[in-house]
Amino acid sequence: MNNPLRRSFLKGAGALAAAFSVGFLDPIAVFAATWNKTAFSAKTVLDAMLASGYDNAEESPDIALKVPDIAEDGAIVPVEVTSRIPDTVSMAIFVEKNPNPLVADVAFLNGAEPYIATHIKMAKTSVVKVAVRTGGGTYTTGKEVKVTLGGCGG
Amino acid sequence: MPMNRREFLHILAMAAASGLALDSRSGFAASRDHYDLPPYGNVSLLHITDCHAQLMPIYFREPNVNIGVGNGRNRPPHLVGEHLLKTFGMRPGSRDAYAFTCLDFEHAAKTYGKVGGFAHLATLVKKMRASRPGSLLLDGGDSWQGSATSLWTHGQDMVEACKLLGVDVMTGHWEFTYGAERVRHVVDNDFKGKIDFLAQNVQTADFGDPVFDHYVIKQINGVPVAIIGQAFPYTPIANPRYMIPDWTFGIQEDSMQQTVNKARSKGAAVVVLLSHNGMDADLKMAGRVSGIDAILGGHTHDGVPEPVIVKNAGGQTLVTNAGSNGKFLGVLDLDVKQGKIGGFRYKLLPVFSNLLDPDPEMSTLIRKVRAPFEDRLAxxxxxxxxxxxxxxxxxxxxxxxxxxxxxxxxxxxxxxxxxxxxxxxxxxxxxxxxxxxxxxxxxxxxxxxxxxxxxxxxxxxxxxxxxxxxxxxxxxxxxxxxxxxxxxxxxxxxxxxxxxxxxxxxxxxxxxxxxxxxxxxxxxxxxxxxxxxxxxxxxxxxxxxxxxxxxxxxxxxxxxxxxxxxxxx
The missing domain is CATH 3.90.780.10 (5'-Nucleotidase, C-terminal domain)
Structure with missing residues (x-):
């Protein structure tokens, strides 16, 4: 059942440009994007959204955000985002209660499928927020992920 | 004061037993009366959960504190003692009051005796199966852990006992604390061709590949019935993650809906979820996922006498929870006509050890698995x-x-x-x-x-x-x-x-x-x-x-x- 190629190495044929803030995902993946130091070192989600150009984002049901209800390990929380909004050009992930909320900002070039799957680090229970930019506007959705000490179950 | 037949028989039995030990067998008449559950419909599912490896009859005191918050406040399963009796119309001091509440526990325990025991449960399962041909026995998990013999045999005593009991489908939680390899070994060997171990919410941590089958479709008297498995979503958090390092769990509601849809598209007329979510999570899921006819639940060890009916986009879902420690057998009867459920009956039967003759075959197995350990146990x-x-x-x-x-x-x-x-x-x-x-x-x-x-x-x-x-x-x-x-x-x-x-x-x-x-x-x-x-x-x-x-x-x-x-x- 294990087929390492099944995920077809990041869905979609287009090129991907991404910047990640977290240490264990080296920003080697940066192709075209330039490092937005202001956005990645912002201390609040509002400042980070403003600095990365996702401010005034409108709540949208067309962004599918898949995160666990409770993280199995706060150090590696799986996040999957799909945008069903036409003309999506980039999407960013924020963790509201992390010291630096902006985790990743990914650009989709040449019609690349707007889907990302990654792992993020979370300091504590927080809303994980995703923002999407299209040619015409910015959109957002979010979901709380609980980070717990564990033990004592059942 | 008017008295019904059961009460009369009960008093008769008590009188006969006076002078004898109070927990001695109270007579065949009472036994026949107590478990005479008329069959209904054409699809029957028998359900055990969270037996925690209790092969022998035991005492089990239900909680006097089980607080519900939010939507769970003052609703099943968060009703205890007199609140539970009142809600479900049970008489104080009755057998059912003893089984479902902690009220007057010591006195009731002496009067009505021990509960559970796999040999007694086996007799009850056989009795239900005899009146319900084609019925399935579902085990909600937490079967391999909770006793000395299960720990000392790495769950093998329970693997054998569940096979002999005739379990058809199972999901898990504490089973995983024997480690991924042990679970895989049992599923691929002991259970092969006998028990389907299902979990739609367990994937490999690397590529998200399924670890177990998500569902199975069984024909019951010509009706295709899908059973979906849901393992305890928070096993790697509540229990040691290092024991199952390559697997990831979670509620996985989207995947649940997809599994239901898939089962329906393959022709399932009835979809049942065998769940180890816990009852509060099952109640929430029932409101958000459509197309599940019944959730047979466990984990939270709630002995809930009647199903909770939850309305959702697809109609309604029955949600049950069947207690723990081998104390109960859930019986869900469905009347399915032209692919539609016309009606249901549900009964959560307490297993009163004194009212059931131990099944000889199961007794032999239990004696055999305990024999090497008797001195240590005693x-x-x-x-x-x-x-x-x-x-x-x-x-x-x-x-x-x-x-x-x-x-x-x-x-x-x-x-x-x-x-x-x-x-x-x-x-x-x-x-x-x-x-x-x-x-x-x-x-x-x-x-x-x-x-x-x-x-x-x-x-x-x-x-x-x-x-x-x-x-x-x-x-x-x-x-x-x-x-x-x-x-x-x-x-x-x-x-x-x-x-x-x-x-x-x-x-x-x-x-x-x-x-x-x-x-x-x-x-x-x-x-x-x-x-x-x-x-x-x-x-x-x-x-x-x-x-x-x-x-x-x-x-x-x-x-x-x-x-x-x-x-x-």
Whole structure:
């Protein structure tokens, strides 16, 4: 059942440009994007959204955000985002209660499928927020992920 | 006062038994009457869950504290004692009152005797199957853990017993604490072609590939019935993750909906979810996922007499929970015509050991699996003067005994003991044998430890565990009880949210100092690499020395914001 190629190495044929803030995902993946130091070192989600150009984002049901209800390990929380909004050009992930909320900002070039799957680090229970930019506007959705000490179950 | 036939027979049986031991068999007539459940419809599902490896008849006291918050307040399963009797129309002092509540427990236990036992359960299963041809037996998991013999045989005694009982489909939770390889081995060998082990919510951590089949479709009297499995979503959080390092769990609601849709598209006329979510999470899921006809649930050990009917986009879903420790058999009868469910009957039958002849074949198997261990099991450690039980949101007398032992043997300031919901009950005057001690402690990570913790860390831990129990979102609850605390007293305000529920932490009459370090004894570490004497050795040492265990004084938090809560008896 294990087929390492099944995920077809990041869905979609287009090129991907991404910047990640977290240490264990080296920003080697940066192709075209330039490092937005202001956005990645912002201390609040509002400042980070403003600095990365996702401010005034409108709540949208067309962004599918898949995160666990409770993280199995706060150090590696799986996040999957799909945008069903036409003309999506980039999407960013924020963790509201992390010291630096902006985790990743990914650009989709040449019609690349707007889907990302990654792992993020979370300091504590927080809303994980995703923002999407299209040619015409910015959109957002979010979901709380609980980070717990564990033990004592059942 | 008018008397129905059952009551008359009961009194007759009691009269016949007077002068004999009160828990002796009360007669064939009563037995035939009690389990004479008329068949209904054409699709029957028998359901056991959370038996926690109890092969022998036992006592099990239901909780007197099982508080519901948010939407769960004063609704099943968060009704205890008289509130439960009233809601479900049960008579105080009756057999059912004994089975479903903690009321007048000692007297009722002496009157009605032990419950469960696989040989007695086997007789009941055979009886139900005889009147319900084609029925399936579903096991909601937590079957391989909870007793000495299950631990010492790595669950093999229960694997054999469940096969002999005729389990058709199973999902899991504590099974995973024997490690991924052990589970795989049983599923691929012992269970092959006999028991389907299902879990739609377990994937490989790397590529998200399925580890187990998600569902199975069985023909019951010509009706295609899909059973979907849902393992305990928070196994890697509540139990050691290192035992299943390559698997990831979770509620996975989207995948559940897809699995239901797939089963329907393959022609399933009935879709049933065999769930280890816990009842609150099942109730939430039933409102959000459509197309499931019934959720047969477990994990939270709630003996709920009637299904809760939840409306959703696809119609409605029945949600049940079938108790624990082999005490109940759930019977769901469906009348399916032209691919549609026309009606249902549900009964949660308590397994009264005195009303059921033990099945000879199962008795033989149980004798065989116990034989190599009889001497160890029977070792008498002490006598108890009070009732020893575990179940309850905040503490139980057996947990208090474990805490007292930890503090004394380890020389600790205070102690923590996990809020497990399994563990049997002993009556005043009973011997405490090694078997009974193992009923409370038989896990694969039994190390006891002594850690230095600051007052702040202690508060953080208590707040964290409380939120796993009382978070208003059922998907954020883990279904265990509150960590039991010895030595430290506190208040608990259930009107508050995360981080704000605990107050007035005191040790020996003095407020806990946030910056000061305290010696805290505990057991069952979920992180890897912690060594220490197994908890059963610590408690056995204490019991052998004391010889007689006086009634325990429960250390309970002072609860705030629970006025009118029917989860308190």
């Amino acid at each position: 070792e008498k450690l002490a006598v108890t003067e009070g009732t020893l039980y575990r179940r309850g949101n905040f503490n139980g007398t057996f947990d208090q005994l474990i805490l007292d032992a930890l503090i004394e043997v380890k020389g600790a300031d205070a102690a923590f003991s996990p809020g497990f919901r399994w563990g049997t009950t002993l009556l005043p005057g009973d011997d405490i044998t090694m078997e009974h001690l193992m009923d409370q402690t038989a896990i694969t990570y039994p190390q006891s430890s002594m850690l230095e913790m600051t007052g702040k860390t202690i508060k953080d831990i208590l707040e964290d565990v409380l939120d796993n129990l009382f978070n208003p979102d059922p998907y954020k609850q883990q279904g265990g009880d509150m960590v039991r605390v010895g030595g430290i007293t506190y208040t608990c305000d259930l009107r508050q949210g995360f981080g704000k529920r605990i107050g007035n932490l005191m040790l020996n009459g003095k407020p806990l100092d946030a910056g000061k370090k305290y010696k805290i004894a505990g057991w069952a570490p979920v992180s890897e690499g912690i060594t220490g004497e197994p908890i059963w050795d610590v408690v056995a040492t204490y019991l052998r020395e004391k010889k007689v265990i006086s009634p325990r004084r429960l250390n309970l938090p002072k609860l705030l914001g629970v006025e009118g809560n029917e989860g308190i008896a």
